[in-house]
Amino acid sequence: MTVAPTAPLLFFDSGVGGLSILGPSRAALPNAPVVYAADSAGFPYGTKSEAEIAARVPALLGRLVERYRPRLAVIACNTASTIALPVVRAALDIPVVGTVPAIKPAALLSRSRVLGVLGTDATVRQPYVDRLAAEFGNDCIVLRHGSAALVQLAEAKLRGETLDPAVARDALSGLLDQPGGDRMDVAVLACTHFPLVEEELAAAAPHPIRFVHGGEGIARRIAYLTQGQPWPDAPPPGTAVFTRVNDDVHALEKALAGYGLARIEAL
Structure with missing residues (x-):
């Protein structure tokens, strides 16, 4: 499969937790285009039932992949990974990296x-x-x-x-x-x-x-799975996308910018 240099890495979590995965991943692949997606409308996942998460996560990731055309998706959330990872992998035609307890x-x-x-x-x-x-x-x-x-x-x-x-x-x-x-x-x-x-x-x-x-280990896995693929010559501004944009999201702007996420969008 031919991968365009502009095809991003997609990171998905219920909130900002996945930034602990994005940080080491950006250090390993500094020129990678990045889309960070947070299901703010469904946050938090940890108090939801397995059935809710198993239904919600694959549907959202399907929409995100359709919109952003990533080369790889990372479920940067232990709860979503331990419940929905097999279903997501079956539904998507790109590599999907999960996050499991270390x-x-x-x-x-x-x-x-x-x-x-x-x-x-x-x-x-x-x-x-x-x-x-x-x-x-x-x-x-x-x-x-x-x-x-x-x-x-x-x-x-x-x-x-x-x-x-x-x-x-x-x-x-x-x-x-x-x-x-x-x-x-x-x-x-x-x-x-x-x-x-x-x-x-x-x-x-x-x-x-x-x-x-598991942040460092996941970064190594992403680097391995994208080995030999083209990247832009310089890191483009990253995008943070939220399922609900409210005052709490706007309060995160400074922190998101520190991870190279300069744009905020709504899904």
Whole structure:
């Protein structure tokens, strides 16, 4: 298949969490045209049912692919990936990269053999997480906790709002207060929003904890899948597209510009 240099990479999330995937991807492929899509009308995904997400995500990605003609799509959302990735791959005729909890690298790093998986409620209850824990952390205690409030904290941070430190503290306590949690030395940030507040989580930790997420690995995967393809000579302005444009979206303009997203559009 011939790929035009202007064909963008498409990143998709419910909100701004996918920026934690876009950042390392732009570093790996600095001249790549980018479209970042956020389903602001459906945000947040982590409190929705599996059926809602399984219906909504493929339909939206189909519309986005039709409009922007990307060379590749990234579901930069753990919740959407663990629920809808096979359906999306079956529906689209371009490569689709998903985002899965980084349990394998976390298990390699842990010395105490107690891991935490911090995600949304929808992600941490998925059988996919059970399979990853069984395959890569079968000699570990794998604790899980879902936090919708931490997703909102990341969105608020990028809007430039004052943050309540209790939110990060409560999210971590959801892991640390479980049996064995006092020995947890590695935590998987199993929601793409959470690396955006890693600094706040580290400040809330009562002892040193390594935080692991998949951003760098996904950037390497995108680079591999687009190897040999043409790119523009200079990075074009990126586009951020939202399913609902409101005051919260406009408050993100400065943060989006920091990721090279100069234009805002409505889907």
